[in-house]
Amino acid sequence: MEVDKKEEIASESSEEQVVNPWEVSAKDGGKIDYDKLIDQFGCQRLDESLIDRVERLTSRQPHVFLRRGVFFAHRDFDLVLDAYERGDKFYLYTGRGPSSEALHLGHLIPFMFTKYLQEAFKVPLVIQLTDDEKCMWKNLSVEESQRLARENAKDIIACGFDVTKTFIFSDFDYVGGAFYKNMVKVAKCVTLNKAMGIFGFSGEDHIGKLSFPPVQAVPSFPSSFPHLFPGKDKLRCLIPCAIDQDPYFRMTRDVAPRLGYSKPALIESSFFPALQAKNGKMSASDPNSAIYVTDTAKDIKNKINRYAFSGGQDSIEKHREIGANLEVDIPVKYLSFFLEDDAELEHIKKEYGEGRMLTGEVKKRLTEVLTGMVERHRMARAAVTDEMVDAFMAVRPLPNMFE
Amino acid sequence: MGFSKDQLLSQLQELEIDYSKYEHPPVLTVEEQAKYVSSSEGALSKNLFFKDKKHRYYIISAMVDTKVDMKVLSQRLGLGKGGIRMAPEEALAELLQVSLGCVTPFAVVNESARDVSLLLDQKFKNQTRCIFHPLSNNVSISLSTSGLDKFLQSVGRDPVYVDLEANPVVGKDQPPDLAVYVPSNSVVIPELPNNTPSAQASPPKNVSAEKTKPVASPKPSKSPGNVKSVVQNSGLSVFKNPEKFVEEILDKTSELLFSEVKGENVEALAETLRKRLTSEFTHLAVMYKNTAYSEGFYAGTQCQPKRP
Numbered sequence: 001m002e003v004d005k006k007e008e009i010a011s012e013s014s015e016e017q018v019v020n021p022w023e024v025s026a027k028d029g030g031k032i033d034y035d036k037l038i039d040q041f042g043c044q045r046l047d048e049s050l051i052d053r054v055e056r057l058t059s060r061q062p063h064v065f066l067r068r069g070v071f072f073a074h075r076d077f078d079l080v081l082d083a084y085e086r087g088d089k090f091y092l093y094t095g096r097g098p099s100s101e102a103l104h105l106g107h108l109i110p111f112m113f114t115k116y117l118q119e120a121f122k123v124p125l126v127i128q129l130t131d132d133e134k135c136m137w138k139n140l141s142v143e144e145s146q147r148l149a150r151e152n153a154k155d156i157i158a159c160g161f162d163v164t165k166t167f168i169f170s171d172f173d174y175v176g177g178a179f180y181k182n183m184v185k186v187a188k189c190v191t192l193n194k195a196m197g198i199f200g201f202s203g204e205d206h207i208g209k210l211s212f213p214p215v216q217a218v219p220s221f222p223s224s225f226p227h228l229f230p231g232k233d234k235l236r237c238l239i240p241c242a243i244d245q246d247p248y249f250r251m252t253r254d255v256a257p258r259l260g261y262s263k264p265a266l267i268e269s270s271f272f273p274a275l276q277a278k279n280g281k282m283s284a285s286d287p288n289s290a291i292y293v294t295d296t297a298k299d300i301k302n303k304i305n306r307y308a309f310s311g312g313q314d315s316i317e318k319h320r321e322i323g324a325n326l327e328v329d330i331p332v333k334y335l336s337f338f339l340e341d342d343a344e345l346e347h348i349k350k351e352y353g354e355g356r357m358l359t360g361e362v363k364k365r366l367t368e369v370l371t372g373m374v375e376r377h378r379m380a381r382a383a384v385t386d387e388m389v390d391a392f393m394a395v396r397p398l399p400n401m402f403e
Numbered sequence: 404m405g406f407s408k409d410q411l412l413s414q415l416q417e418l419e420i421d422y423s424k425y426e427h428p429p430v431l432t433v434e435e436q437a438k439y440v441s442s443s444e445g446a447l448s449k450n451l452f453f454k455d456k457k458h459r460y461y462i463i464s465a466m467v468d469t470k471v472d473m474k475v476l477s478q479r480l481g482l483g484k485g486g487i488r489m490a491p492e493e494a495l496a497e498l499l500q501v502s503l504g505c506v507t508p509f510a511v512v513n514e515s516a517r518d519v520s521l522l523l524d525q526k527f528k529n530q531t532r533c534i535f536h537p538l539s540n541n542v543s544i545s546l547s548t549s550g551l552d553k554f555l556q557s558v559g560r561d562p563v564y565v566d567l568e569a570n571p572v573v574g575k576d577q578p579p580d581l582a583v584y585v586p587s588n589s590v591v592i593p594e595l596p597n598n599t600p601s602a603q604a605s606p607p608k609n610v611s612a613e614k615t616k617p618v619a620s621p622k623p624s625k626s627p628g629n630v631k632s633v634v635q636n637s638g639l640s641v642f643k644n645p646e647k648f649v650e651e652i653l654d655k656t657s658e659l660l661f662s663e664v665k666g667e668n669v670e671a672l673a674e675t676l677r678k679r680l681t682s683e684f685t686h687l688a689v690m691y692k693n694t695a696y697s698e699g700f701y702a703g704t705q706c707q708p709k710r711p
Contacts, residue, residue, distance in 0.1 A: 160690070162689055163693045387700070388694065
């Protein structure tokens with residue numbers, strides 16, 4: 001779903017923080033200011049009352065990403081909940097740009113959360129694999145990008161989506177018919193100037209890139225999937241994504257009413273930090289900045305021990321005296337994403353922050369948690385056959401999608 | 404707020420019910436209680452708090468050596484073989500307003516327990532006195548069954564004594580003998596922290612359910628249009644829905660645990676198992692479902708068309 005970095009846009013980056021689908025960097029190499037981002041983008045904070053409401057409506061504990069504020073911003077999520085309470089369902093839409101075979105934990109986050117949403121609200125899901133985008137932006141061959149799309153689909157399926165409620169599609173396979181009709185409708189509503197403003201296109205970019213944005217917009221409209229939602233043109237769509245995608249869906253929300261469609265709602269996450277803490281978010285180009293789903297237990301242990309940026313003090317004495325700097329400590333940050341037990345996390349924060357627990361112990365616990373996750377993923381991934389991918393990607397009705 | 408021990412005792416006095424009081428350190432199990440209250444004072448009781456799949460609750464108060472078979476009980480109540488399990492801790496606090504280890508017939512004095520069914524062991528009637536906790540587990544009181552009955556009647560309850568060890572045949576021509584004691588209202592406990600997908604959302608509503616008919620479990624669907632198809636499919640939902648499937652497995656596991664293992668901390672163990680395993684098992688169940696679907700799907704693509 002990400003588009004390539006543009007030099008022009010990056011130039012002002014050191015003064016202000018920059019967050020867009022191709023670049024994420026904090027001011028002066030510091031932390032991303034999420035409050036400022038919410039202000040700048042004009043989206044809303046996901047507050048406690050919304051989380052409580054989710055708990056009530058779904059009769060289960062809210063996902064750890066909600067409890068810890070990983071998914072922290074939204075657009076119209078409250079309206080989606082209002083409608084849900086009245087008995088009007090919605091469907092989920094998320095996606096992946098299959099640029100590489102190797103997925104890291106940061107890639108899995110939106111999928112883990114989307115899986116929870118699917119189970120908790122009992123709603124269907126469409127997953128778009130933008131193989132055409134990667135073919136264009138990363139200059140891959142059509143065949144290679146299609147191959148990567150299928151490979152990535154296996155990792156996505158391994159996250160535990162229910163085949164009776166999930167439709168995965170690749171652009172190369174699916175664009176056409178009703179989907180294409182919607183693409184043309186959207187394209188008619190966005191001028192070249194606007195597209196250049198939003199996406200930073202210039203005279204040197206090939207026209208393939210220019211025509212891509214509608215492809216990513218139209219899965220927000222139920223009429224793009226006549227085999228799934230026949231006659232349900234008013235069905236709402238909820239898009240879980242990382243907040244750097246927001247400018248992108250602002251365009252979609254702008255266009256929707258002009259086409260007589262409901263605006264898609266968004267629920268947005270913050271960035272999963274790189275192991276070494278620099279650069280705002282994990283990068284697929286630096287293998288030591290991330291934990292990959294193919295890493296062995298040994299790899300994970302090594303990476304955490306060697307590269308995870310620690311907020312602990314230089315010497316044990318100093319550490320016991322003033323405690324760790326939890327603001328910059330990566331292991332604690334990672335635990336806040338993945339350690340399910342609220343009480344245990346609080347305990348670790350307290351003990352580590354007050355100097356009684358050492359970095360080594362925190363890293364050890366993190367290694368355990370991540371190894372468990374990666375193992376579980378690997379086992380599930382091994383069970384995904386080509387036939388299963390075919391089944392998920394088949395254009396078929398989903399009769400029990402709301403059960 | 405819940406009745407306190409002192410309020411209860413003064414109530415007993417007002418009703419002129421004769422009882423003897425024994426104070427001791429807080430006890431969580433019958434074994435511990437037995438250390439402080441000797442059997443010469445009366446017969447100790449074991450008190451169990453159950454819930455069924457439709458969120459109806461039951462207190463079973465029995466003599467310590469009476470064997471309570473949950474499977475049999477469930478059938479006699481008309482709930483099928485695995486229809487009841489130990490109620491979760493939250494229910495104890497919400498409905499009975501007592502702490503762990505403190506289930507007692509006296510809990511029905513609370514308004515919150517008005518829909519909880521109370522079944523008493525027939526064998527109590529042969530005892531001069533029986534021993535229960537008066538809403539607090541650092542006190543025990545002994546009183547006669549007539550005293551207990553008088554109290555229950557004063558709070559609008561008909562005392563029900565049942566032969567808990569009986570194992571009558573339940574079948575087409577032999578209706579479940581205890582079905583009449585199934586509460587007519589189910590109770591919803593808000594804000595369940597565990598994964599219990601069958602619970603309804605929003606503040607505690609008393610949903611009326613048929614008393615004796617073995618009706619399918621209601622689904623938490625808010626859309627009225629879905630109700631008809633839900634009732635038809637609910638027998639299948641255990642096999643369609645990974646979470647319901649896992650709940651069924653854990654129900655049966657807990658049941659076996661209770662029938663095989665003695666001791667009061669079995670409840671806690673069962674709850675821990677449930678909490679920790681639900682997520683793992685659901686993940687496995689989803690993968691199993693996906694695999695089965697894919698195999699069927701593939702077979703469908705290879706299927707020869709039917710001969711005309």
